[in-house]
Amino acid sequence: MGSIRFDKVDKVFGPVSGGVKALDDINLEIADKEFVAIVGPSGCGKTTCLRMVAGFEPPSAGIVSVNGKAVTEPGPDRAVVFQQFALFPWKTVRENIELGLRNKNLPKAERDGLVAGALKLMNLESHADAFPHQLSGGMQQRVAIARAYVLDPEVLLMDEPFGALDAQTRVVMQEELVRLARVNPRTVLFITHAVEEAVYLADRVAIMTRRPGRIKEVLDIRSVRQAESWDRHERIEDVMDLESFVHLRTQIWKSLREEKGAHGV
Amino acid sequence: MIGRRGWVGLGSVAAVLLLWFGLTTATGFVSPGRFPSPADFWLSLNQISTRGYAGGGLAAHALQSVKLVAMGFVVAIATGVPLGLWMGWDRRAEAAINPIFLIIRPIPPLAWIPLAILWLGLGDGAKIMVIWFAAFVPSVINSFAGVRNIDRPIIEAAQMLGTPRWRMVTEVIAPAAAPMIFTGLRLSLQASWTTLVAAELVGALAGIGFVLNMAQQDIYPGMILVGMVTVGVLGWATTYALGRVERRALAWNVAGRD
């Protein structure tokens, strides 16, 4: 029931005539519990797609719907993990995670239980009463993910969530996300410009053109992943070494390179 | 404990004090009618503390001034901060209120004094009114800026979490804008003191400004200096108190630590 659908979606920024057309005729269907990544050159509008599902931007044309209902405003059913974490600096880790639950008017006992579960899931138990500024980038992003996960959302929207992290932390987070996704699957829309990340995490990868963004092609990763049993390897570097992985990655790179245009930018 | 900087600082203060003594008492270079000697200062301080001056003791006058500053300051921030927050949040409110602001703002607070005296006489009311005008503007402006400067993702995250309106204001907007709000409060406090002293200089029957006025009319430099020093001390004390409140309220704000 957490399906997402883009139906002939356009997005124009600025005045109605003469504005910047960010997205052009986006059509994409994401099934319930499917993990879809969108990759594309900078400025192609992939983040805008996510923001429309989140309810932060309305489409200029077409319909963005979740579960068949058009999206009108943000809400906890479509939880967002932001690139810059967006944690509330004046609240502790625990309070950050708890806010969404308090907004749902859940009783205290239930909230405490859910928060404890989320802290355990993301390995944050020993930092529960710390403030965000006392944590590293990786830990802060874990808090952001915990804050989203604790809502048990049908749809999880992740906007380049590991972009602000250093390379090593990034790898750790990717492995963790895969673990979570396999154990507790839900619909995920994942935006990234890192192709390897997309191939490693997603069931399908949508490739966007440069502005105005269109969906150029959608590659099916899942069938390859299952056929080649990627999941039997625990470590990212082992998966990324596989021929089937490299093949898919190269395919996407080639497609993106066509989008770079004459200047290679 | 006292680092090198501290010693140099103490040294320069000591040097100034010595200079003061030297220019006045020792050489008579600066006549007592112009600027009081340390002895004059001490005598005046003694007088006002024990026998009183201009109708009361030092404590009484100081209390009167602090009382008015406190009242005016509180009224100003109680009206200014919410207004600023509202204008920051609601663009229509901003559009409607801004022009009025642009007209009122350039009028220096002290320029309201003659009008305040016409309206409310020489009593406390006029002072509080003028303090309100002075302290109101910085609070509004800084609260407004505080809201506008909130990182978009923070607001969006709160919206995404389904935060209802009242909780949004108290648990997200106010804390996020708090650093700038406090900047506004500090400016408001400064404005309150300036305005109060001026108002008391122009028309009052008690308070430190009144003491200054009387001392000037009596040509009593020692007492003038006592008045000025008292203004400085009270200003420092109130600012320090506000700083303590700020530090507690913003304990989480490592980024903004100066």
Added chain:
Amino acid sequence: MQTIPLRLSEKWAWGALGLVGFIGLWASLSAFGIVPRQFLPSPLDVLTRFIHLLTNPFAGATLPQHLASSFQRYAYGVLLAAFIGVPLGLLMGWFRWLDDVVTPLFDGLRFIAPIAWVPFAALWFGVGIGGPILIIFAGAFPPCLINAYRGARFVEPRLIEAARMLGTGHLRMILEILLPAATPSIVSGLRVSAGLGWQSLVGAELIVAAAGVGFMMVQAQANVATPTVMAGMVAIGLVGMAIDVMLRQGEAWLRRRRGLQA
């Protein structure tokens, strides 16, 4: 929060509504006698009075003459503050020992409201021009000093290191490295200074002047000539606004010239 700005037409519409509402409230309070006309003249009264004062003297001079007189004192005070404050600030920013010597003294005097200098000003200068200048100086000096100091002190350390590596002496360092680098901060400080100076001027003139707009307003108050008092406030506000606008333009021009965004 409304993150989407209003269209210009909407902005103007709301603005007009607010303004009309404000003036309307004022006018009706006065017209219906809710507040006695004597204390709250109607907007029209103030406007007519303002125009009248442009050519007819009150308390010894016409409004423009009072303004000119005020502005003269103001200019002296602010320029004096700038000529002492900016160089001193730069020097303090560079020579740490100077900072250590001056800052405690400055901190001690900082909390004395400029207006508290009025009694000494009256004692030393009577109603002469020195009085207001002293008070304006007291108000305008701190921002000049502080901004120049901060501009110099917080210059990108790499720039200082590069200059030292190139063997730059003290004077050249201050004039060719610190001063240009600190210019945005200094200009911003001058703008604040100008504003505070104008405010201090008003306060000073309320007490220790024999001419000028503040003096005019005090005389009007003593004579319960409320429209004149308010006309004076309008004049002060207009000039203050003009000064600020001009300085902002200057600041923007300077930033564009330096290649920073306006």
